[in-house]
Structure formats: C-alpha cells, structure tokens
Amino acid sequence: xxxxxxxxxxxxxxxxxxxxxxxxxxxxxxxxxxxxxxxxxxxxxxxxxxxxxxxxxxxxxxxxxxxxxxxxxxxxxxxxxxxxxxxxxxxxxxxxxxxxxxxxxxxxxxxxxxxxxxxxxxxxxxxxxxxxxxxxxxxxxxxxxxxxxxxxxxxxxxxxxxxxxxxxxxxxxxxxxxxxxxxxxxxxxxxxxxxxxxxxxxxxxxxxxxxxxxxxxxxxxxxxxxxxxxxxxxxxxxxxxxxxxxxxxxxxxxxxxxxxxxxxxxxxxxxxxxxxxxxxxxxxxxxxxxxxxxxxxxxxxxxxxxxxxxxxxxxxxxxxxxxxxxxxxxxxxxxxxxxxxxxxxxxxxxxxxxxxxxxxxxxxxxxxxxxxxxxxxxxxxxxxxxxxxxxxxxxxxxxxxxxxxxxxxxxxxxxxxxxxxxxxxxxxxxxxxxxxxxxxxxxxxxxxxxxxxxxxxxxxxxxxxxxxxxxxxxxxxxxxxxxxxxxxxxxxxxxxxxxxxxxxxxxxxxxxxxxxxxxxxxxxxxxxxxxxxxxxxxxxxxxxxxxxxxxxxxxxxxxxxxxxxxxxxxxxxxxxxxxxxxxxxxxxxxxxxxxxxxxxxxxxxxxxxxxxxxxxxxxxxxxxxxxxxxxxxxxxxxxx
Amino acid sequence: xxxxxxxxxxxxxxxxxxxxxxxxxxxxxxxxxxxxxxxxxxxxxxxxxxxxxxxxxxxxxxxxxxxxxxxxxxxxxxxxxxxxxxxxxxxxxxxxxxxxxxxxxxxxxxxxxxxxxxxxxxxxxxxxxxxxxxxxxxxxxxxxxxxxxxxxxxxxxxxxxxxxxxxxxxxxxxxxxxxxxxxxxxxxxx
Numbered sequence: 001x002x003x004x005x006x007x008x009x010x011x012x013x014x015x016x017x018x019x020x021x022x023x024x025x026x027x028x029x030x031x032x033x034x035x036x037x038x039x040x041x042x043x044x045x046x047x048x049x050x051x052x053x054x055x056x057x058x059x060x061x062x063x064x065x066x067x068x069x070x071x072x073x074x075x076x077x078x079x080x081x082x083x084x085x086x087x088x089x090x091x092x093x094x095x096x097x098x099x100x101x102x103x104x105x106x107x108x109x110x111x112x113x114x115x116x117x118x119x120x121x122x123x124x125x126x127x128x129x130x131x132x133x134x135x136x137x138x139x140x141x142x143x144x145x146x147x148x149x150x151x152x153x154x155x156x157x158x159x160x161x162x163x164x165x166x167x168x169x170x171x172x173x174x175x176x177x178x179x180x181x182x183x184x185x186x187x188x189x190x191x192x193x194x195x196x197x198x199x200x201x202x203x204x205x206x207x208x209x210x211x212x213x214x215x216x217x218x219x220x221x222x223x224x225x226x227x228x229x230x231x232x233x234x235x236x237x238x239x240x241x242x243x244x245x246x247x248x249x250x251x252x253x254x255x256x257x258x259x260x261x262x263x264x265x266x267x268x269x270x271x272x273x274x275x276x277x278x279x280x281x282x283x284x285x286x287x288x289x290x291x292x293x294x295x296x297x298x299x300x301x302x303x304x305x306x307x308x309x310x311x312x313x314x315x316x317x318x319x320x321x322x323x324x325x326x327x328x329x330x331x332x333x334x335x336x337x338x339x340x341x342x343x344x345x346x347x348x349x350x351x352x353x354x355x356x357x358x359x360x361x362x363x364x365x366x367x368x369x370x371x372x373x374x375x376x377x378x379x380x381x382x383x384x385x386x387x388x389x390x391x392x393x394x395x396x397x398x399x400x401x402x403x404x405x406x407x408x409x410x411x412x413x414x415x416x417x418x419x420x421x422x423x424x425x426x427x428x429x430x431x432x433x434x435x436x437x438x439x440x441x442x443x444x445x446x447x448x449x450x451x452x453x454x455x456x457x458x459x460x461x462x463x464x465x466x467x468x469x470x471x472x473x474x475x476x477x478x479x480x481x482x483x484x485x486x487x488x489x490x491x492x493x494x495x496x497x498x499x500x501x502x503x504x505x506x507x508x509x510x511x512x513x514x515x516x517x518x519x520x521x522x523x524x525x526x527x528x529x530x531x532x533x534x535x536x537x538x539x540x541x542x543x544x545x546x547x548x549x550x551x552x553x554x555x556x557x558x559x560x561x562x563x564x565x566x567x568x569x570x571x572x573x574x575x576x577x578x579x580x581x582x583x584x585x586x587x588x589x590x591x592x593x594x595x596x597x598x599x600x601x602x603x604x605x606x607x608x609x610x611x612x613x614x615x616x617x618x619x620x621x622x623x624x625x626x627x628x629x630x631x632x633x634x635x636x637x638x639x640x
Numbered sequence: 641x642x643x644x645x646x647x648x649x650x651x652x653x654x655x656x657x658x659x660x661x662x663x664x665x666x667x668x669x670x671x672x673x674x675x676x677x678x679x680x681x682x683x684x685x686x687x688x689x690x691x692x693x694x695x696x697x698x699x700x701x702x703x704x705x706x707x708x709x710x711x712x713x714x715x716x717x718x719x720x721x722x723x724x725x726x727x728x729x730x731x732x733x734x735x736x737x738x739x740x741x742x743x744x745x746x747x748x749x750x751x752x753x754x755x756x757x758x759x760x761x762x763x764x765x766x767x768x769x770x771x772x773x774x775x776x777x778x779x780x781x782x783x784x785x786x787x788x789x790x791x792x793x794x795x796x797x798x799x800x801x802x803x804x805x806x807x808x809x810x811x812x813x814x815x816x817x818x819x820x821x822x823x824x825x826x827x828x829x830x
Contacts, residue, residue, distance in 0.1 A: 181763065227818055229825040240708055246658025248707075286709045286770065288827045294767060306648045316710030318764045328648055384830075412659065419643065533829040620641045635647035 149190060152197035163206035167196060173215045178222045184299040188222070191271060191299075194264040195360070204362070212360050213268060217374060221275035226295040230279050234386040234525050235481035236339045240284055240291040241541050242548035246414075248312035249338035252582040253350045253596075254331050258575055261327040262361070267302045269357040270325050274300050276373045277349055279382045279479060280340050284315050284322055288536055293322075293339070302326070305333055308638055309418050310584020310607065313337050325353070330577070332357070335584075338481065343563050343581060344469055345479035347596075350579075351568065358572060365571035378477060385482040388474045389522040397484075397521035398528075400555035403463035404492055406454040406590040408612025413638040415592075415607040419616050420580050421623065421630035425565075425602040431626040437502040440466070440562050443604065444488055444505045445498035446622045447593060451557055452495040453618035454590070463489040465556040466513065470522070473515045484521045486512035487556060498622065552587040559583060563596040573599060580605050591615050604630070611637055661704050668695055668703070690729050697722045709768065712757050717771040720750040721778075740786060744796035747779045751803045755810065766814045770826045773811050779804035 158164045174192055178185045192213060199209035232240075239249050274281045281300065282293035296319045305328035315322050315337065322337040332354060336346050348369050355370040366372065432442035444464055451462055467485045476482060488508045490501065511517065532540055553559075563581050578601035583592040590610040596603055606616050623630050672692045679688035700706075701719060724743050731739030754772055758765045783801035787793050815822040 227821065229821075231828050231830045243707055244658075245661055245704060245707060246656060283767075284708050285767070285825075286714075287825060288770065288774070289829050291708065292825055292828065294825070304648075307650050309647065316707055318711045318767055329646075331646070412656075418647065420646075617641055631644075632641055633644045633646045636645055636649065638650065 152190070152194045156197045156200050158200070158206060166210060167206060170196075170210045170213075170215065174218070176223075177215050177218050177220075179224070180222055180298060187301075188271065188299045191264070191267045195268045198262060198264045199360075208362075212362070217272040219275050219374065221281075222297060224297070226297045228278060228295040229285075230282065230293040230295075230382055230480075231384065232291055232293065232339060233384040233478075233480045233482070234522075234529050235342075235483070237290060237529060238544070238548070239337065239339045241544035243312075244545060246312060247587060249585045250310040250313060250335050251338060251343065251346065251584060251594075252310050252333055252335045253343070253346050254333040254580045254582075255350055255354050256577040256579065257330045257332065257354075258577050260330050261332055261357075263302060263304070263327055265360045266325070266327055266332060266353075266357055268360055269353055270300055270302055272373050273349070273353045273356045276352065276371055276375070276377060277479065278377055280323055280336075280349060282322065282340070283318070283320050284337070284339060286537055289533060290537065291339075296321070300325070304328065305331065308413055308415070309333075309582055309635065310335060310415060338585065341479055342469075342481045342483045343467070343561060343594075344471060344483070345481070347563060347566060348479060351566070354576065355569070355572060358575060363571050363575065365569040368567045368569045370569065380477045381479045383476070383478050384480065385470065385474060385476040385478040386522050386526060388476065389519050389526070391523060391526060393523060394520050395523035395527050397517065397524055400463065400487055400489075401461065402554050403487075403489070403557045404455060404457045404460040405554070405557060405588060406451055406610070406612075406615060407456055408454070408590050408610030408614070410588065410590070410609055411611060411639055414586070414609050415582075415584050416611060416638045417608040417635055418582055419606045419608070419632060419634035421604040421606070421620070421632055422578065423602045423604065423623070423628050423630045425597050425600045427628050428602050431623075431628050434626070435499055435502045437506055438509075439602075440560070441502050441506045441509055442498070443562070443593075443595065444509075444560055445501040446619055447558060447560060448490055448495045448501055448505075449498050449622060450615050450618035452492065454612065454614035455492070457492055459492060461489050461491050462495065462557040463487045463555060465553075465559040466509070467559070467561045468513045468518055470518060473518060484518045484525075486517060488512065553585075553589050556589060558589050559586065559592045559594075561592075561594045563594070565597045568598065577601065578603055582607050611639070657704075664703050668699055671695060686733050690726065690733060693722075693726055693729055697726065709771075711765070711768050712761075713754060713765055713768045714771045716750070716754055716757060717775045720746065720754075720775060740790065741794060741796050744783065744786070744794065744800045747783075748796065748800040748803045751776065751779060751800070751807050755807055758810070758814075762814075769811050769814055769822070772807065773826070776804045776808040776811065780808065 153167070158167070171189065171192065174189060175185070178188055180188065195213055196206075196209050199212065200206055204212075243249070278295055279293060281295055281297070283296045285292055285294045298319050298321070300321055302325040305326035313322060313324060313335065314320060322340050324335050326333040326335065332350070334346065334350050334353065336349075340346075341349070348371060351369055352371045352373065355365050356373055358365060429439060432439045435442050435445070437445070444466070447464060448462055451464075465485050465487055467483050470476075470482045470484055471478075474482075486509075488505055490504065495501065561581070561583055566579055568576055576598060579596050579598045580603040581594040581596040582605050583594045584607055586592045586607070586609050588609075590608065590612070592607045592609075594605045594607075606619070608616070620630065620632065672695050675688040675691045679686060697719075700722070701715070706714065706718075723746060727743050727746065728739055731737070754775065758772060779800055783797045783804065786797040787801060790797070812819065
C-alpha cells in the first residue's frame with residue numbers, strides 16, 4: 001500500500017496487484033524497482049512498510065509472469081530425459097517480449113547501494129529527503145559478501161497470476177512452519193525457492209511443483225523445539241570413547257543414479273527425510289556417565305563431495321550433525337558416524353532419501369525398505385536392540401590374538417584410496433558356485449590369498465573380521481546399531497589357493513557367525529556396559545581411549561562387510577545404476593573391504609590405508625582368473 | 641589394473657590436528673619426563689608435578705582439545721577446573737596458605753563469566769548445561785564445606801557459595817520445561 005509520501009514510490013501498484021517493493025529488496029534482487037519493464041513484480045506481504053530505504057532481511061518474493069513452456073512428453077516433469085540439467089528458458093523470455101529483461105540481467109550483479117542510488121536518480125525524486133535516506137542506507141548497507149543471495153524465483157517463468165499467488169501463499173505457509181534461528185530459516189526458505197525454481201524451469205507446472213514440495217512434508221519437526229534424546233546403543237558406546245582427532249568410525253553408502261544429481265532437489269529430499277529419522281537428527285553430547293544423542297532441530301544440509309571419503313565428521317560444536325549427505329556428478333553419498341547406525345540402518349536412510357529425491361522429481365515409489373517420510377517413527381526404530389538378547393548364558397568373544405597385518409606403511413591420510421570393483425553379480429555368483437561356496441566365503445578366500453600377496457610374513461595368523469547382522473536372529477526394525485562380528489582366522493602358511501580355503505572358511509563362518517556365538521558376544525558387550533555404567537565419563541573416557549589405542553584393530557588383518565543384495569522398488573531400479581559401501585573405520589589395518597549388490601551390479605569396495613597396491617592387484621588378478629573381470633573405479637591416491 | 645577416477649580431487653588441507661598431535665606428543669612427553677627425572681635427581685619440593693599438570697593443561701586445552709562438546713561453556717569450565725587443580729598443587733607442593741582465597745576468587749569470577757557466556761547465547765548454550773551444573777555444584781559443595789570448616793569465614797568463600805547457588809538456580813530455570821527429562825539425559829546410566 002501507499003504510505004502517502006514520495007518515498008513511498010518504492011511501494012507501487014502494478015497490474016499484478018498490490019506491490020510493495022523495498023529498496024533493500026531491489027538490492028537483493030539486483031534490479032531497479034522503478035522499471036516497470038523489469039517485471040510484474042509483486043509483494044506477497046499485503047501490509048505496507050514504513051520505510052523502504054533501509055536494507056532489511058529479504059521477505060518479499062518477486063515473481064515474473066511469463067507463459068509456461070510445454071513439458072517434456074516422455075520423462076516425468078522435472079526429470080530430464082538425457083541426464084542433462086534443463087537449461088533455463090531464456091528463449092521463451094525473449095528480449096522482444098520483455099525488453100527490460102536484458103537491462104535487468106546487466107544490473108543483476110550491481111551492488112545494493114548502487115542499485116538504490118540509480119533508482120533514486122532515475123526516478124528524479126531523490127532530492128533532499130531521499131538523499132538523506134540514501135546516506136542512511138549507505139551506512140546500514142550490508143558489507144560485501146554478506147548480501148543475501150538473490151531469490152532464485154526472480155527469473156522463474158510463471159504461467160499465470162494464480163500460480164504466483166499460490167507460490168507466495170506456499171512460501172508464507174513454509175515460513176510459519178519453521179521456527180529455527182533466522183539464518184537457518186532464511187537458508188531453508190532459499191532451499192524451497194531454489195527447488196521451486198528448478199522444477200518450474202524444468203517444465204513442471206507450478207501447482208505440481210508446490211504439491212511435491214508440500215509444506216506438510218515438514219511436519220512439525222522444524223516448528224517445535226527439540227526435547228527428545230537417545231541413549232547410545234551398546235555397540236555405539238565405544239565409538240565416542242575411542243575417537244580422537246583424525247580417527248573416527250565413519251562409513252559411507254552411495255547410490256549412483258543414471259543422471260546427474262540435482263543439488264536443489266537433494267537438499268529438499270534431505271529436509272523432508274531427516275524428520276523421519278529422528279535418531280539421526282541428533283548431536284553427540286556428553287552425559288555424566290555416558291554420551292547420548294540429543295535431537296537437534298536445524299537445517300541439515302547437503303554438500304558437494306570434495307573431500308577425502310569417510311574423513312572425520314566435525315561433531316564438536318553445539319548442534320553439529322553426525323552424518324553428512326554429499327553429491328558428486330551422479331552419486332549421492334551419505335557418510336555416517338557409526339554411533340548413529342550400522343550399514344543396514346544407513347541403507348534404509350539412503351534408500352528413503354533417494355526415493356524422496358525421485359518423488360520430488362516426479363517418480364513415486366514405496367516399499368522395499370523405504371520408509372514413508374510422513375509416517376510416525378515407530379518406537380522400535382530407535383530401540384537398543386542389544387537388550388533383546390537374554391542375559392543368562394555364556395558371555396565371551398571379544399578377545400583374540402594379534403593378527404598378521406598386511407605390509408606397506410600406514411598413510412597419513414586415511415583412507416588414502418578408495419577402489420570399487422564393479423562386477424556382474426551373476427558372474428560373481430557363478431564363480432563362487434564353481435568353488436562350491438557362497439559369495440561371502442568365496443570373496444573371503446580371495447582376500448586371504450590377496451592378503452598373503454601383500455605381506456612378507458610367513459608365520460602367524462591372518463584374521464578377517466566379518467560383521468554379522470543381528471537382525472537375522474532377532475527380527476527388528478531398529479535403525480540403530482544392531483550388528484556384531486566374528487573373526488575368520490587362518491594360519492598364513494596354509495594360505496595358498498582360494499579353492500583350498502573355501503571349505504574351512506565356510507565351516508568357520510557357520511560356526512562363528514551362528515546365533516549362539518553372536519549371543520555370547522552380545523552378552524559380553526552388555527556385561528561390559530553394565531560394569532562401566534556407574535563410572536563417570538571423565539574417568540572412563542581416557543582409560544577407554546588408551547586401551548582402545550593399544551588394542552585397536554590389531555586382532556584383525558582386514559574387514560569384510562557384505563551388506564548383501566539391496567532391493568529397490570521397480571520405479572527406482574531403472575534409475576539407480578549401482579550402490580557402494582565404504583568402510584573408513586580401520587586404524588592399523590591396511591585395507592577394509594565391503595560389498596553391496598543392487599540388481600546385477602555387485603560392488604566390492606576396498607578402502608586403503610597404505611599406498612602399497614599389492615592387495616588390490618592380487619585380488620583383481622584372482623577375480624580375473626575366475627572370469628569375473630571387475631571394472632575398477634575409485635579415487636586417486638591421496639598421498640604419494 | 642586400470643582405475644577410472646570417479647572422485648573429486650580434494651583441496652589441499654591445512655595442517656591437520658591429528659598430525660599436529662603426532663608432532664607434539666613426543667616433545668610434551670619428553671619435557672614431562674625430563675622434569676620428573678631432574679626433580680627426582682635434584683630432590684626438594686615436587687615442582688615437577690606442577691609442570692606436568694601445566695603441560696597436561698596445555699595439551700588438553702590447546703593441542704588436543706575435546707572432540708565432543710567443544711563449545712565455549714564446556715571449554716571454559718574445563719579451564720576453570722584445571723586451573724583450580726593447578727593452584728591447589730602449587731599451594732600444596734610449593735607455597736601454602738593462600739589457596740582458599742585465590743581458588744574462591746577464581747571460582748566466583750569463573751561463575752560470573754560462565755553466566756555471561758550462557759546468557760549471551762541462551763538459545764544455543766541451554767543445550768550445554770551439564771558442565772555449568774557440575775561447576776556450580778562443585779563450587780557450592782566446596783564453599784559450603786569451607787564455610788563450615790574454616791574459621792573465620794572469608795568473604796570470597798561466601799560470595800562463591802552465593803554465586804554458585806544462583807548459577808544453579810539459573811540452570812534449573814533453563815531446564816524448567818522438562819527438568820526430569822533433562823536431568824535423566826545428563827545422568828543416565830543405561
């Protein structure tokens with residue numbers, strides 16, 4: 001509305017309706033508000049403002065009215081057919097139709113002060129009073145680099161007035177549902193704006209875009225202060241006690257899509273998904289006796305994947321998150337601090353995130369371990385499932401002799417290289433069958449032989465740690481840690497040919513990964529937990545760190561964690577190329593191996609702690625000899 | 641074996657904390673060892689314990705700080721605890737008779753500072769109450785014992801008792817919405 005003064009020309013009326021345009025917003029959007037040609041700009045806040053001169057936090061959304069271009073015929077709107085991101089529709093917004101757009105484009109990067117000054121000069125009414133206000137604005141103008149980012153909705157081609165209004169109402173609703181700190185709230189609104197802009201530019205009708213991004217997907221998660229907390233499960237208790245600078249139990253799960261990841265959509269997918277995984281939306285805190293997970297309401301953000309995989313997550317600050325979602329080209333990765341979950345729980349999160357990502361792009365899917373994001377989390381999902389194991393009975397299983405370690409110096413950067421052996425699952429299964437073994441036993445045999453190639457030791461024993469999913473013995477929907485491990489142990493001198501080893505490995509697997517053996521180990525873990533319960537954390541933490549530092553992972557030569565076959569709903573199978581699983585938890589072990597299979601794509605991953613290539617080269621040769629012929633992808637060596 | 645690179649090249653990082661710790665662990669241990677040996681050889685007062693504690697303080701506060709809960713309140717309270725221990729060590733091992741006054745002053749000064757840290761960023765810091773509660777309880781218990789045992793009562797001790805009690809009240813007020821749950825999560829033993 002009009003405030004009756006000349007300065008109120010910053011609030012003016014266009015055909016679009018009542019429009020209030022603050023000068024500060026002009027600065028934000030980098031355009032001159034006095035130019036009608038610049039656009040049918042509109043303010044969704046009907047209330048007038050008293051002063052439009054002082055820069056303030058962006059509240060207005062200015063949207064441009066242009067006709068919506070036709071949608072792609074075959075692909076779902078929002079999802080490009082050929083994998084390329086849709087180009088902004090500049091052709092439709094041709095200068096002939098909107099001559100001011102070109103000028104707007106030039107001004108887009110203008111400084112806020114400059115834009116304000118220009119406006120006043122061109123409007124011809126910036127005399128004494130306005131001059132004073134400009135001076136005032138100059139004083140209050142945000143410093144370079146602190147200017148709020150321009151709204152992505154500036155050049156969005158809305159088809160009609162109703163769409164703009166719907167969008168404005170939508171964003172107003174979103175604002176009401178977010179009760180975070182101002183900075184995070186602004187960032188989250190910006191996320192929504194970016195996602196809307198992306199979807200509309202890629203041909204999705206605005207109504208459909210708003211439906212997909214419906215505010216109900218936020219639930220009440222971001223509008224209530226947090227009060228919940230979770231005690232650590234019995235397996236997780238050791239991780240914060242043993243961690244130190246540069247050493248942290250982090251693992252990573254990745255999904256490779258058939259087209260490049262859209263960060264704007266991934267961010268929204270995470271924003272919607274995280275509320276379902278309340279035990280992941282937490283910060284690690286110190287209690288007097290144990291650490292715990294404190295639910296933290298914040299904007300959990302996605303980051304470009306530009307660091308060393310599985311590098312420690314900084315969890316020290318108030319409100320720090322204990323996982324990270326990364327994207328690189330066509331890969332979505334989630335790295336978890338093991339305190340939150342194990343591979344199975346992590347995979348549920350990744351699948352749900354990917355499903356939500358595709359839902360936002362127009363591909364609905366459900367089932368196959370994907371959690372409905374708007375459903376209430378079941379109590380069972382956050383339970384400490386180790387307590388399901390009865391306490392009466394024998395308890396043992398944590399101690400062991402030191403195992404032979406592979407050769408090669410330990411790298412300063414850990415893991416210093418990631419290698420993915422991508423194989424055809426059927427061929428791999430056939431190769432295992434030819435040896436009369438399961439895939440796990442067969443690959444273990446190959447690892448023992450490859451390990452033998454990577455060490456000069458001729459005596460002692462090699463031991464491979466094999467995590468065992470306890471859910472197969474105690475069906476549980478828990479998303480927390482619920483796995484134990486066993487050690488497959490062979491004397492170095494007996495390690496010659498995989499064929500000669502598979503029988504013994506299968507026998508040991510059957511015995512050591514049995515329910516009885518696992519129960520004994522869980523009981524031992526539960527007993528240790530009970531004994532340590534009443535010792536204050538400041539006393540037990542240094543002791544645990546020292547003990548763990550001495551023992552470390554020295555009783556194992558390496559680890560092989562097989563997540564098995566991951567199923568995806570049919571809507572996603574054609575869109576997810578493969579998955580991989582990286583273990584970054586080793587301390588003295590030179591390599592850690594992990595595997596996951598999706599459809600026909602089996603990916604064996606080797607996370608290396610040494611530049612010595614003997615292990616992977618031997619493993620590759622053995623696989624090739626058996627006709628598996630893996631395709632190898634991975635990272636460069638992070639240090640020479 | 642040909643490897644197709646599918647990861648971005650990480651940017652060169654600054655000196656890692658882990659590497660710094662690796663470099664400094666030796667010199668710190670050596671310094672502590674030398675002090676102990678020299679002190680034992682020369683004899684006299686056990687000043688080496690004070691040096692060792694000071695080295696430990698530098699180590700835990702600067703070289704290898706906490707990985708979990710590295711926030712301003714927890715670090716400040718940790719510094720207070722460690723400083724008090726250092727002062728007590730100096731009093732017990734070198735020159736005695738002043739520690740009660742000094743520790744009391746350090747404590748109430750520290751409590752005022754913690755209160756300022758807490759109240760200037762209430763929304764975030766209300767999640768970091770445990771170190772403040774422990775500090776307040778510790779100071780309150782110590783000062784009450786001081787008031788009961790040591791005569792005449794010194795003003796520093798009384799002020800410490802009053803301030804630590806006030807701080808405790810502030811903490812409880814901060815947890816007023818669900819005090820039971822807050823205390824349970826801080827002191828859970830499951």
